[in-house]
Amino acid sequence: MQKYRDQKMRRKHRLPERLLTHLFLIAASIAIGLPFFWMITTAIKGPTEVNIFPPIWWPEVVRFDNFVTAWQTAPFGRFYINSIITSSAGVVLEVTIAALSAYAFARIKIRFREVLFMVMLAAMMIPGQVALIPNYVVLKHLGWINKYQGIVIPHVSSVFGAFLLRQFFLSIPSSLYDAAELDGLGHLRTLFYICLPLARPVVGTLTLYLFIAKWNSYLWPLIVTNTQNMRTLPVGLSMVRQAEYAIGPEHLMAAAIFVIVPVLIVFFLAQKQLIEGIASGAVKG
Secondary structure: OHHHHHHHHHHHHHHHHHHHHHHHHHHHHHHHHHHHHHHHHHHOOOHHHHOOOOOOOOOOOOOOHHHHHHHHHOOHHHHHHHHHHHHHHHHHHHHHHHHHHHHHHHHOOOOOHHHHHHHHHHHHHOOHHHHHHHHHHHHHHHOOOOOHHHHHHHHOOOHHHHHHHHHHHHHOOHHHHHHHHHOOOOHHHHHHHHHHHHOHHHHHHHHHHHHHHHHOOOHHHHHHOOOHHHOOHHHHHHHHHHOOOOOOHHHHHHHHHHHHHHHHHHHHHOHHHHHHHHHHHHHHO
16 A cells, blocks of 8 residues: 555656656647748748738648749759669668678777777768868769769768767677677678678668768759759759749748658658667667
């Protein structure tokens, strides 16, 4: 009986804390979701409703033709194809290189391994803008300007991905590596049959992170491409932004939805892997 009373008292004490936690989460959700809601409602408003002050939250007449106008302002179909090709190829190559380098730094014993790893980590401190001109000069000599490989290849090495996977590979019990060695597995087969299946949540999280970064990349695709048929979606959105006075803010918001929707779809599809990756890192940390 006393135990039941103690549990009841603890629940009463925790109630205000839970209430404050839920209120904070609700407020944070509203603060995060409000800009998206405003973007969606603006995309379906008429030109007069966009300029009304005080602003209205929902239009009297839903204007889906704004999406048609925004789509016709720039060749978004071609932009989609370019973004899908460059983002997918870049993610596959970057995750592959990160996994190979992470395994090498975690399991293969070479001289100055730790020193080389620290040098690699030091590269994270160098701003990416420093390499823009050297990369462009190299690609110009290779004849890769305005080509897919010119967009993808210079950014297929991921120091962050290698570091993340290396830390996970180090947390795998050495007995599993010893068992794989006894079974005759080499380094590559150990990586693909032992390490990567165990690191699936971490790989999923890294893949999602890299895909979002490459999908939203603007500066490098803008520099390395010089024709419209090689532009990606962020560059295409900039083209619509420059034509804002010729069309309207509602069309700009409709074009922004074109860019965001694929990322949201990928995020929701990979949500389980993302949560597992975060939980795995929390437990191991």
